[in-house]
Amino acid sequence: MLDDISLKILKILQKKARIPNVEVARQVGMAPSAVLERIRKLEKQGFIDGYEVRLNPERFSRSLVAFITIKTHSENDGPGFVATLTSLPEVQEIHYISGADGYLLKVRVQHPAALAAFIHEKILPAGAVESTQTAIVLSTFKESAQIPIEISDTDGM
Known part of the structure; x- marks a missing residue:
C-alpha cells in the first residue's frame, strides 16, 4: 500500500x-x-509504467477516431489475431470484451476513406473476423489516461 x-x-x-x-x-x-x-x-515497483508525450493528432492528419467491435469465428483465434492487431499503428487500444463481440478497438486514421481501407485491407484479411461494427467519433469531450487517485487528507490535491 x-x-x-x-x-x-x-x-x-x-x-x-x-x-x-x-x-x-x-x-x-x-x-x-x-x-x-x-x-x-x-x-x-511498477506503479509508473513510463512517460509519454501526448501528440496533437490533428497536426499529424489523424483526427478521425473510430471504435470497432470485432466478432471472431472462435475464441481460439485470440493470440495470433491479437498479435496482428497489436502490430497495426492505427490501433491505439485493443480490449477483449464481454458480450457477443470479442474485441473492441480504438483506431485513429486520417479520414473516412482511410478508415474503410484500414478495415478492408488490414482487419478483415486477418482471417479470424466474422463481423465488425464501427462507430465514428463525432466529438470528444474528455480523453484521458489518468487513473483516479484517492488521497486520505483533503488538501486540494
Missing part, C-alpha cells in the same frame, strides 16, 4: 510528467533528493 506522499507524487506526475523534481518536492513538502528516490522506487 502506498502512503499519502507517494500518492500525491503520482497524482502530480500524472498531471504533468515533465514537472521539475524541485517543484514536486515543494508541493509535497520534501527534499528533492527524497522525492527523486521515491519516484525511482515507484518506477521499480
Whole structure:
C-alpha cells in the first residue's frame, strides 16, 4: 500500500510528467533528493509504467477516431489475431470484451476513406473476423489516461 506522499507524487506526475523534481518536492513538502528516490522506487515497483508525450493528432492528419467491435469465428483465434492487431499503428487500444463481440478497438486514421481501407485491407484479411461494427467519433469531450487517485487528507490535491 502506498502512503499519502507517494500518492500525491503520482497524482502530480500524472498531471504533468515533465514537472521539475524541485517543484514536486515543494508541493509535497520534501527534499528533492527524497522525492527523486521515491519516484525511482515507484518506477521499480511498477506503479509508473513510463512517460509519454501526448501528440496533437490533428497536426499529424489523424483526427478521425473510430471504435470497432470485432466478432471472431472462435475464441481460439485470440493470440495470433491479437498479435496482428497489436502490430497495426492505427490501433491505439485493443480490449477483449464481454458480450457477443470479442474485441473492441480504438483506431485513429486520417479520414473516412482511410478508415474503410484500414478495415478492408488490414482487419478483415486477418482471417479470424466474422463481423465488425464501427462507430465514428463525432466529438470528444474528455480523453484521458489518468487513473483516479484517492488521497486520505483533503488538501486540494
